[in-house]
Amino acid sequence: MEQQCPCGSGDTLAACCGRYHAGELAPGPEALMRARFSAFALGRNDYLLATWHPDKRPASLPDEDPTHWVRLEIVDSHGDGDQGRVQFRATFREGSRWGVLEEDSTFTRRDGHWCYVDGEPRVTRLKPGRNSPCPCGSGRKGKQCCMRGGTLGS
Template sequence: MTARSCPCGLPETYGACCGRFHAGAAAPTAERLMRSRYSAFVRQDGAYLLRTWHPRTRPERIDFDPGTRWTGLEILETGAGSAFHETGTVTFRASYRGGSLHERSRFERVGGAWVYVDGEFLD
């Protein structure tokens, strides 16, 4: 990843990729929301994470671990989650210095916008 590339791993600049979602544009698919949420963790954008969390499962605040350095995102599988669906899943592996997080996340539409519901840790 170069200094200008998006943390989510797509070959676009941050501004053209996840930055536009962080600035207020709606993610068109569950996968793009997942990628933008990963980028928000990298950038420690708690406001975006809370805004894109389902109201039913949203925590009151986000506490970032200051020692965590995210190093990459790999999308392993997607289920539904397109413009034609109301729900979707994204299975991913997010790497950090010293380990990785493997999760299957669930997403739903609320008011037409994709939001993160919850996830199941794998491995």
């Protein structure tokens, strides 16, 4: 069975963000945002650095990241010429702690390539209960999903 794309599109990774990771150009800001989220989820630092605006790009990203990205929600997306914005919510876990990163990101097209410029992230910590809906978005209770047996599942 083919791996589902982490961006939540419902498509396989190969049919969705994987093609951008393999070199196909993202057609717009939302597609690039989804591909970058998937790259974070998959540890594809090469793709993240390659799609960061060169004036804002960090020199490197840590090889080991304790953050496990589990869900992406696009709140709003629009583009105008060579400029674009994507507002999103990304749910993550670090160990047994859950959180949501919200950001209104800016993108620009340089030489035909869309790239991430910047955004102002806001992080909110979540405290899901075992009987609450799982923050991963599965629709199941936490105890039947990522919090099985009192610990985080896979």
